[in-house]
Amino acid sequence: MELSEFDIQYIPRPAIKAQVLADFVAECTIPQQITGSEIVQTPAVERIITTEERTEDGTETGIIPIPAEQDPPAIETLWEVYVDGSSNNGGCGASLVLTGPDNFTLDYALRFGFRASNNEAEYEALLAGMNLAVQTTAQRLKAYCNCQLVASQIQGIYEARDQRMIKYLSKVRELSSKSKSFEVIRIPRTENTKADVLSKLAASGYTTLGNICMEFLQKSSIENKAAEVMQVEHESCWMDEIIDYLRSGKLPEAKKEARKVAQRAARFYLDGENLYKMSYTLPYLKCLRPSNAAYAPQEMHEDSGSPAS
Incomplete structure (x- = not known):
């Protein structure tokens, strides 16, 4: 009542559920490109899309590769x-x-x-x-x-x-x-x-x-500290298919598995050799292979007696 003389209006805040769903769809939807009669999942890398050429009588003459548009060379920021x-x-x-x-x-x-x-x-x-x-x-x-x-x-x-x-x-x-x-x-x-x-x-x-x-x-950057070296051979895991897709657009031959990988890859980001999982409210989470994942807790808790632990 006391603030009414200042021409201030109070409006109840509407529900934000619809906006949350809209943000979710915008972030997780995979870009699609229609080629011929087929919808092709398009990653954020250069790919070669193929389509069938048909003559006037409807016969197929073969597969013609259509090069995807190339992104301009990245400017070093x-x-x-x-x-x-x-x-x-x-x-x-x-x-x-x-x-x-x-x-x-x-x-x-x-x-x-x-x-x-x-x-x-x-x-x-x-x-x-x-x-x-x-x-x-x-x-x-x-x-x-x-x-x-x-x-x-x-x-x-x-x-x-x-x-x-x-x-x-x-x-x-x-x-x-x-x-x-x-x-x-x-x-x-x-x-x-x-x-x-x-x-x-x-x-x-x-x-x-x-x-x-x-x-x-715990120690300065110039102090000599013997680094623990861990020999890790390349091991196959669930990350390989996603990395191949984000890097070169390569998908498994099985259509069902290919669609599954393409949809799952929309939630990941590839930076060089490092794969990160995108989060809605937290920083990107770095993905580790099984052997590295087993070693990470050991490295994290090696200074368990420090005040920051």
């Missing part, structure tokens, strides 16, 4: 990462904000189980951002940080004399060689507010930061 590190009496931490094409943004925080200076924390954040960029197959990366020492050492303006700084700089150059373009730019702290706040929260001892990805580092 520039990825950007904002990094920052923090070291105080409460602990040490770092953070990064990775941005990519299609408004992709990833907030990532690091909590250290070791003492590190502000410069070392800045390097750790930069290395984490570069590793994530490599995993996303980014070929061009531009990094922004507000640490003058780190930016100047990478640009070659300052000389790295401390042994730990030399190791960090060598690690950065090693990772930068995996991309076609890499650049580090120093920016004022006021232009790096988000990463600055996240790094301070990670250093303050928080084990969770809402929906932000958080990782606990």
